[in-house]
Amino acid sequence: MGIIxxxxxxxxxxxxxxxxxxxxxxxxxxxxxxxxxxxxxxxxDPDSSTxxxxxxxxxxxxxxxxxxxxxxxxxxxxxxxFWLGRTNIVESIASGHFTVEIxxxxxxxxxxxxxxxxxxxxxxxxxxxxxxxxxx
Amino acid sequence: MVFYGSTEWLNLFQESLNSSKExxxxxxxxxxSMLVATEIKGLPKIMYVWLDLHKGKLRDWAYLATPxxxxxxxxxxxxxxxxxxxxxxxxxxxxAVLTGKIKLTGNRLKLITQxxxxxxxxxxxxxxxxxxPDDAFQRQ
Numbered sequence: 001m002g003i004i005x006x007x008x009x010x011x012x013x014x015x016x017x018x019x020x021x022x023x024x025x026x027x028x029x030x031x032x033x034x035x036x037x038x039x040x041x042x043x044x045d046p047d048s049s050t051x052x053x054x055x056x057x058x059x060x061x062x063x064x065x066x067x068x069x070x071x072x073x074x075x076x077x078x079x080x081x082f083w084l085g086r087t088n089i090v091e092s093i094a095s096g097h098f099t100v101e102i103x104x105x106x107x108x109x110x111x112x113x114x115x116x117x118x119x120x121x122x123x124x125x126x127x128x129x130x131x132x133x134x135x136x
Numbered sequence: 137m138v139f140y141g142s143t144e145w146l147n148l149f150q151e152s153l154n155s156s157k158e159x160x161x162x163x164x165x166x167x168x169s170m171l172v173a174t175e176i177k178g179l180p181k182i183m184y185v186w187l188d189l190h191k192g193k194l195r196d197w198a199y200l201a202t203p204x205x206x207x208x209x210x211x212x213x214x215x216x217x218x219x220x221x222x223x224x225x226x227x228x229x230x231x232a233v234l235t236g237k238i239k240l241t242g243n244r245l246k247l248i249t250q251x252x253x254x255x256x257x258x259x260x261x262x263x264x265x266x267x268x269p270d271d272a273f274q275r276q
Contacts, residue, residue: 082273086275089274091270093177093178093179102180105201108184110199113141116138122275
């Protein structure tokens, strides 16, 4: 178990809030639809799994059978630092702290294409931490 | 600012290139399809962006899952940080090819006559309001 989150439930709530906030704006939702990529955030210690389907961007599914096009895997403590802007994404991929799995028929550049949407999370995350009483 | 390599960035690059008189003049009748391959250590696949240059215009671009998806005349392969340096104008692309920092696959003779075109293309790229993923996600 990492040190930032006490439980999977707490982590799920934080991720849920982050994604809901990220996709609250219709413009972002539309952008995500256009990217057309099913993304999974697979977090460990504690464990959490969130699947985002561009066809239904408001839906957060943790138990979907849908195969992600891009699976982003990281430990919860790393995720916390990532959204607080404390990590170098390229170096983190190289070091294995941020693992990316890409579907066979999916262009790897689709990962880069998702980043403009994900980057918005860095502006939102600190206030979500505050709301949940999580240190940042 | 637009993220390097994103759809938004590639659309802006296309628009900027197609409105550049300098690029149109330098490219003349040159037409070729090119694949820009970016390797990131730890990423399970290479990122491929396909560019279709046609008589002074960037006619089309696409993300490819594999290099064989589209006909390609040239493949330029290098690491993320090399492309970043080139895009920012910190590295000379011709020198990068000659020194092997960029691996070139294709007819070198056909490309060697297009130095002016390459420089004009990079000049357009340099002017784009580009943000790079490693910079954008590291704020502290």
